[in-house]
Amino acid sequence: MMFASCTKNExxxxxxxxxxxxxxxxxxxxxxxxxxxxKSAETMSLDSAVWYVEAALNFTYCMVLPEDNFTNSxxxxxxxxxxxxGDNSRVSFADVALAYSxxxxxxxxxxxxxDFSWKKFYSADVKFKNNQLVCYFDIAxxxxxxxxxxxxxxxxxxxxxxxxxxxxxxxxxxCDGTHMTQSMATVFSTYLTWSKGLPSWGYYTDIQQTxxxxxxxxxxxxxxxxxxxxNYETSPCIxxxxxxxxxxxxxxxxKRYAPPTGRAVATIKYFVGYNGLPGYVWSELVFNTAIINxxxxxx
Numbered sequence: 664m665m666f667a668s669c670t671k672n673e674x675x676x677x678x679x680x681x682x683x684x685x686x687x688x689x690x691x692x693x694x695x696x697x698x699x700x701x702k703s704a705e706t707m708s709l710d711s712a713v714w715y716v717e718a719a720l721n722f723t724y725c726m727v728l729p730e731d732n733f734t735n736s737x738x739x740x741x742x743x744x745x746x747x748x749g750d751n752s753r754v755s756f757a758d759v760a761l762a763y764s765x766x767x768x769x770x771x772x773x774x775x776x777x778d779f780s781w782k783k784f785y786s787a788d789v790k791f792k793n794n795q796l797v798c799y800f801d802i803a804x805x806x807x808x809x810x811x812x813x814x815x816x817x818x819x820x821x822x823x824x825x826x827x828x829x830x831x832x833x834x835x836x837x838c839d840g841t842h843m844t845q846s847m848a849t850v851f852s853t854y855l856t857w858s859k860g861l862p863s864w865g866y867y868t869d870i871q872q873t874x875x876x877x878x879x880x881x882x883x884x885x886x887x888x889x890x891x892x893x894n895y896e897t898s899p900c901i902x903x904x905x906x907x908x909x910x911x912x913x914x915x916x917x918k919r920y921a922p923p924t925g926r927a928v929a930t931i932k933y934f935v936g937y938n939g940l941p942g943y944v945w946s947e948l949v950f951n952t953a954i955i956n957x958x959x960x961x962x
Contacts, residue, residue: 686868686956690715690722697760705756709749709791712759716796717789718868719763724770724784726866726958731783733860736803737845738785738853739777740932743769747796762796770800779804785856786929788870788951801856801930825902826850828891828944829935838900847891847901848946851910851933855917855948859928867929867953873922877947889916891935891946899944913948922952929953 683691693715696703707715745765748758766789774782781804788799827834829848836843861867877890889912893899901909913933922928932949 683959684956686718687722687958690718693763694719694723696756697763703756706753707756707759708752709754712749712754712762713789713791713796714869715759716763716766717787717798717870720766720770720787720789720798721866721868721870722956722958723767725786727861727863729863731863733783733785733803733857736781736783736805736853736857737850738801738803738856738930739844740799740801740849740852741773742797742799743773744795744797745769746794747791748794749791766796766798770798774802777802777804779806781805785861786867786870786951786953825900826906828899828901828937829933834900846935847906847909848933848935850906851913852931854910855913855931855933858914858917859931861955862957864958865955866958868956869926870929870951870953873926873950873952874920875947875949876916876920877945889913890948891944893944895937895944917948917950920948920950922950925954926952927955 697719743766745762747762748754770784770787774784783803785801785803790797790799825838826845826847827836827838829835829846835846837845891901891909891913917928917931920928928950930951932951933946934949935944935946937944
């Protein structure tokens with residue numbers, strides 16, 4: 664099932680091209696040249712190639728439209744990769760255009776294969792690694808469309824399911840054996856990210872991991888930690904009351920984070936690691952920052 668909310672009518676985009684911000688104009692020009700199939704001997708630097716592919720993917724698939732409603736959605740984080748020769752300092756426009764087209768098709772196919780009633784790509788972070796372009800993306804999904812407000816101070820409720828703590832050696836899923844792709848850590852990541860959010864017609868460029876905190880940075884709580892940790896005999900199953908406690912404390916911590924000048928927090932990842940049975944469970948907050956761009960649509 665395709666998700667129409669993630670694409671925009673190309674003729675509508677062209678009609679307002681002169682009224683949009685400069686970054687969007689660059690992306691629209693790149694997309695138009697790719698779609699024209701024009702033969703070009705043009706070359707660009709590898710850094711520029713990565714920028715254009717990432718920016719065009721975010722513009723096309725991840726722009727937040729006015730009708731998008733992320734309430735009660737969860738984030739799925741995954742990656743896609745394609746071969747891309749980057750041995751030289753310059754790469755051909757033809758190779759960049761092909762890479763963008765192939766990655767676009769793969770993202771569309773990925774979304775089509777997800778069995779959810781609503782889904783929307785949120786961010787796409789493209790890196791060049793080992794002669795490949797790797798796209799690390801987040802897609803928001805939900806099983807039923809709803810406008811119910813989420814109470815961030817008690818996000819699970821006393822009667823909600825208990826969850827395993829997460830990846831990195833910990834078990835995944837609810838403690839009843841369902842929802843095996845999610846965990847306490849992934850649910851925390853979802854709610855912490857939605858506490859930031861994009862404006863309507865907003866999209867990211869220049870996404871990068873900026874900071875990773877595994878200590879209580881700039882927060883004086885004495886010996887009282889804000890990040891989930893402790894010694895457990897087995898991979899722990901966390902009850903909802905305890906999850907609310909740790910989420911609230913992570914929320915205190917992330918509110919103290921100030922991104923670098925000119926950048927904004929795009930996503931917040933909550934990671935949990937477990938080093939054996941028995942062993943020490945630790946966690947960290949990872950901040951991915953980006954530049955927020957707003958595609959300006961005139962009335």
